[in-house]
Amino acid sequence: MSAKETIWGEHTETIEKRLKAFHPDLQKYIDGFAYGEVYERPGLPLQVKELLAIVMLVSLGNPQELKTHFRGVINAGGSMQDIEEALLFAIPYLGFPRVIGAFEVLRSMQK
Amino acid sequence: MSAKETIWGEHTETIEKRLKAFHPDLQKYIDGFAYGEVYERPGLPLQVKELLAIVMLVSLGNPQELKTHFRGVINAGGSMQDIEEALLFAIPYLGFPRVIGAFEVLRSMQK
Amino acid sequence: MSAKETIWGEHTETIEKRLKAFHPDLQKYIDGFAYGEVYERPGLPLQVKELLAIVMLVSLGNPQELKTHFRGVINAGGSMQDIEEALLFAIPYLGFPRVIGAFEVLRSMQK
Amino acid sequence: MSAKETIWGEHTETIEKRLKAFHPDLQKYIDGFAYGEVYERPGLPLQVKELLAIVMLVSLGNPQELKTHFRGVINAGGSMQDIEEALLFAIPYLGFPRVIGAFEVLRSMQK
Amino acid sequence: MSAKETIWGEHTETIEKRLKAFHPDLQKYIDGFAYGEVYERPGLPLQVKELLAIVMLVSLGNPQELKTHFRGVINAGGSMQDIEEALLFAIPYLGFPRVIGAFEVLRSMQK
Amino acid sequence: MSAKETIWGEHTETIEKRLKAFHPDLQKYIDGFAYGEVYERPGLPLQVKELLAIVMLVSLGNPQELKTHFRGVINAGGSMQDIEEALLFAIPYLGFPRVIGAFEVLRSMQK
Structure with a gap:
């Protein structure tokens, strides 16, 4: 596939x-x-690629594509915890507002 | 450690x-x-964290911290190829200029 | 005028x-x-200025002003194709997510 | 407090x-x-800190946190005029689109 | 003046x-x-304006203008401590790399 | 060609x-x-594409590629005045610091 x-x-x-x-x-x-x-x-596992995609999208201001790649992590064999850890890890690099915005998108998908 | x-x-x-x-x-x-x-x-292996750090620093315009985290990938057990793959993977998300700038920093460290 | x-x-x-x-x-x-x-x-034709405005707004994350300047290209004598070409041209410089977001705004105006 | x-x-x-x-x-x-x-x-009065927070949030593309810190200026003893002045002051540094977006958020809170 | x-x-x-x-x-x-x-x-004291200028320049990736406005804070009656506090305050909003870069510029001026 | x-x-x-x-x-x-x-x-003349490239590079913080595309405007049949006009036009969208940085790169090439 x-x-x-x-x-x-x-x-x-x-x-x-x-x-x-x-x-x-x-x-x-x-x-x-x-x-x-x-x-x-x-080279890199698809799961890792999707985590890289996520933090880059967070740095771009959380465009809609974030949803696709949250799902992408899961579809590539990753877990919800992987996503959460990647987002929390982004705090020291990108600051809190970007990360809060990403969690907002993530939680809006779970409703 | x-x-x-x-x-x-x-x-x-x-x-x-x-x-x-x-x-x-x-x-x-x-x-x-x-x-x-x-x-x-x-949660995430240190090696993956460092790759996440790298693409976020690339998205921020390649500040000097990039050098520390290029070394960080290697120190955490990753390879030069992992770094290169993370940078090439960033192209569709961040565009070519950011990635060219990152390779410039990477290669300047190897001289 | x-x-x-x-x-x-x-x-x-x-x-x-x-x-x-x-x-x-x-x-x-x-x-x-x-x-x-x-x-x-x-110096520069208004049509060219509006295309410059568009790609800068895309780089800023597609704020609402984008709509005004999509219309601006047309009002200054440009075509829908000019807009589309400017957006596609932005891909190698700004990456796909920014450009996808801009097309989303563009197509939402045509409904 | x-x-x-x-x-x-x-x-x-x-x-x-x-x-x-x-x-x-x-x-x-x-x-x-x-x-x-x-x-x-x-060191810095809370009111000044909140004005700094506001212009940084504007530079990040006006995420939702902006609302919290518009209120924060007022809650810390500042005025609506302080907020407006900080936003207008941001124009030469960040350009008009970012500032227009911030005023949009500000005025949407007053309805 | x-x-x-x-x-x-x-x-x-x-x-x-x-x-x-x-x-x-x-x-x-x-x-x-x-x-x-x-x-x-x-409306806003010049000293506050210059602190706003500084954090916006930090968010833009620390361009050369930062030097002018570090001096500007002092010239407007502020202190070195005001500058340092504004930079440290920027951490939760913009992340560490931007702020480290700003301190680098600041300390390079003092040599 | x-x-x-x-x-x-x-x-x-x-x-x-x-x-x-x-x-x-x-x-x-x-x-x-x-x-x-x-x-x-x-669709778009190469000269216009190069002006679009320039303002996008300015918005990205004036990476080295800017030099290549300043030359690109000229090589595609544009003039120094076209470059200058594109840069001045960027002021209301991106603010002064980005544009000052771009002129710095431009003038450094002419020495």
Whole structure:
């Protein structure tokens, strides 16, 4: 299974349709470059890659993609605790407000 | 051995002296909160924490601390390849300029 | 016609009222400095200025002003394709999440 | 009265409950480090600290915490005019879009 | 004395020449808008304004302007301790790396 | 001639060698995705693309790549005045410090 299919899981079709509606070439670049090239690199376990994705998204101000990659950690075999630990670890680097915002997104998904 | 001693390794004394000269309480907070509390949390392996640290520092524009945490990955049992993979993985999230800047710092350490 | 009137078009009154309600001097500075001084500089076509505005707003995390300047590109004689191309061009510089967020704003305006 | 109690005022219980639900250790770190250590430092008046907090939150893209610290300025003895002046002062440093976004949050609290 | 003259002090001529060499209109906008309009607003003491300037510059990644405004705090009647307190206060909001970088700039000025 | 060859001009070999030394796949991704795919899109003139690149690099804090794209504007048929106008136009969006830093880089190249 590709990294993309693992991360997106049951949401694959929905996400792909959404990206294509944004712009067919946006979807093409995400598919071909981001997932097809960069995510498929061997070296780091997919679970670690998804934790890296999460803290980078937190540093970018918690855009909506955060939800996809919270799910991605779980889909790649990680745990809710891994996510929480990555977020708490971000505090000394990014400060509290960014991390509080990320927890807000995380908890909003659990309702 | 504490997370701090592992990451800072032979540079521990130099780094601590530098931070204390910046401000004694800055050193105290880094020692007590960042390393003493947050880094000592169980859950994620120190090696993964250091990779998270790296991509967050890249997202912050590659400040000097990047050097400490490049060394930190190695000191925590990771490899040069782990560092390179984390940096390449950051491209789709943070764009090329941030990552080019990080490689510049990395390679400058190897001369 | 002033740059401001071209960009804001039929929304001029609404935007001005909103800014004045935020703070009269905020509106005054936007009117006098941002539009009156900087936007009125000769040199770059207004259409190009609006594309520059868009990618800077994307880099700032897609604040609401993005909508005003998507419209601004069109009102200054540019096309929907110009907007899309500027957004896709931003990918290598700012990464995918920022650009996905911008397309989300763009498509939400077309519903 | 602690800095935290002054700033959070009548919202203390709600905020603490919210943070604890996000993660007990997040609440612990905010309580122990952010408020217990850093905010309690003598030197700068609490009112000035809250104005510093506000412009940093504006620079981070106006996260929800902004509301807490708008209230914090008032609770620490400052005025609505102090808040407005801090926001207007941020324009030359952070640009207009960040400041417009902050006024949007401020005025949404007054409805 | 104008806010600009107070902050820039004995460096006024040097800074103005440097800005004019960058672009005459850059100097004109800084003189007319940033200092002439925004800094001259009544309401907040100049000393507080300079502390706000400092934490915003720290959040922007510690550009060279930080030096000017470290001096500005002192020139406006503040103390070295005020500067240090503002920097330490920024930790919970912006994280440690930004603040370490700022202390680096501060201490480099004292040699 | 490709967009890459036009922008990099006589520095093509040097830049490629530098990127390859950073990481062969970094160079491959820049060549294949950033320049091969995104830059080669029809729609916007290369000159406009380079001005977009410049303001995005300014928003990222003026990394070294700025030099390459200052030259890129000229190599793509633009003028020094176009560069200056793009930088001045960025003031209301990104604030003065970012723009002052960019002029510093620009003028350092002319010595």
